[in-house]
Structures are given as structure tokens and as C-alpha cells.
Amino acid sequence: MSEVRPMTQDEIPQIAELYRVVDDSDWRIPPSEVAGFFQRILVEDPWADAEIPTLVHVEDSGEITGFIGSHVRRMHFDDTTIRLASGGPLISHQIGRAHV
Secondary structure, X not given: XXXXXXXXXXXXXXXXXXXXXXXXXXXXXXXXXXXXXXHHHHHOOOOOOOOOOOEEEEOOOOOEEEEEEEEEEEEEEOXXXXXXXXXXXXXXXXXXXXXX
């Protein structure tokens, strides 16, 4: 059975490849640099928070077919420090579409 679970750092190359295949916009980032981009924004960001992780959808085969990034920020609300997560990018491989 497929599952949605927190992403692990070693899955960054799969996420980068999925993004490259699914997103056909003109990003102007060379394909060889996409994994490094996701490493920086999802793992190395100083505000990354393991309690509010990026999530991946994983098939029984181990293939990642979707993910949503988690970008956590801390702020103050009245006298309380809170965490806010902004989602994105959100990428999903189309069901029934042949893999490129």
C-alpha cells in the first residue's frame, strides 16, 4: 500500500527528478542543479523543522510520486512564539501517465 510520510534527505535526488519531469516551466535552472536547490530550501534552511516536515507520497515499489515542501517560519503572536509552515512546491505525478 502506498503511503505519505516525511521525506528523508537521501530522497532529494528522486524529488528533483520528479520535479524536473512534472514541471515543464522554463525555470532556467540546469537539471544538474535542481537537487542542490531542493537540498538548500528543504534541508539546509536554518528554519527547517523536523516536526513539520516535507512530505512524500511513496508507492509500494518505493517510487516517490508526489511531495509537498514545508517551509517553516517562527514568529510571535501576542507573547507566544509560534511556528508557521508554508507549503510548496506541491508536485504529483499524474496517475495513468507514462513515466518520461
